[in-house]
Amino acid sequence: MSNHLPFSQACENNREPILAVLQSTFAQSSHVLEIGSGTGQHGVYFAPRLPHLVWQTSDLAHNHAGILAWHAAQPAANLRAPFVLDLNRGDWPDGDHFDAVFTSNTAHIVSWPLVQRMFALVGQHLPDGGRFAIYGPFNYGGSFTSESNRAFDASLRQRDPRSGIRHFEDIVALARSQSLSLLQDHAMPANNRLLVFGKALT
Template sequence: MSLVQPPDLPFSQACENNQEPILSVLAQAFADRRRVLEIGSGTGQHGVYFAPRLPHLAWQTSDLAENHAGIRAWQAHRPAPNLLPPLLLDLRTSDWPQGAFDAVFTSNTAHIVAWPLVQRLMALVGAHLPSGGVLAMYGPFNVGGAFTSDSNRDFDAWLRSRDPASGLRDVEDVVALALQHGLRLEGDHAMPANNRLLILRRNVSGRP
């Protein structure tokens, strides 16, 4: 397996950032999981990093159709037997993909998509994860309605200049939304560079 990145592969520095700290949390949160759906696989860099390091899991990538070629290119460059080619998942129109998933991972999505799509993501996860299922959500969040750093404030301004519907979400709003769909916060892990990794678990009762 080549460790040299071909120049034609799509690349996101955000995907490279904090992979080891994220993995250290996922190794515990997904220890008893078997099939993970990654929502918003982007370039595909997360899948090729996490899948071979969590070999007990089947890692299912997904994204918009226009990103599939890049995801497949990364998977061809760094294949793993438990890493699956991307499914089409568009939060605006797609239903939950076929297959039994007991965990979901999504990274740097909540601040990119509009809030109604964050709501739909949470509704889908809450409706389809089984009891005890785990949602891991990574990215920058505000805390108590305030930015946690000047860099996050600048990032939010840049996001909103591109799309007024995007922007950093308050972690309290995300946790409250999750609770509406039967997901309780189990862990809130501070990550380097002013990011967080939220671990939410589907209630055994299926109710908030």
């Protein structure tokens, strides 16, 4: 494996404000699934700072080498090697029971049908009282929250017409259809948000 570590400046910039929310959001959680671990930077930062839980990384197979390189460089006892999670196939790990899910900067990258599938999987597998935290930019009232988000959306759609910044109201409605209720909406730096959903108790 190459010693090269994939790097995202956005991960470096947003990890502290995200952690501040997760410390309370996941205070009662024990096993977190990270959907779309990307470079792996979030996992190596969050896991040792949330020592009461197990942090399970996941992503498409081609990102695993980079994630594992970060794990080797910054190991943590509660950090787990990634497994393949492909929303196109609707994968979910067998035998693992997660009471929390975290995903960052995925909803505007993948197509809307895959956002729907992600919420369906979380709604199906998260236990009652579980938490789902999703980070990224969102539109409110059908409008961009900043000119930088408008430009970002245009660049996303130029690269892939199926991607783009999602509407907060659509996300909340989608969550509700999967028995997930919005608990918190946190303002984050650089015109991002961190939405926290809870699985309804039945």
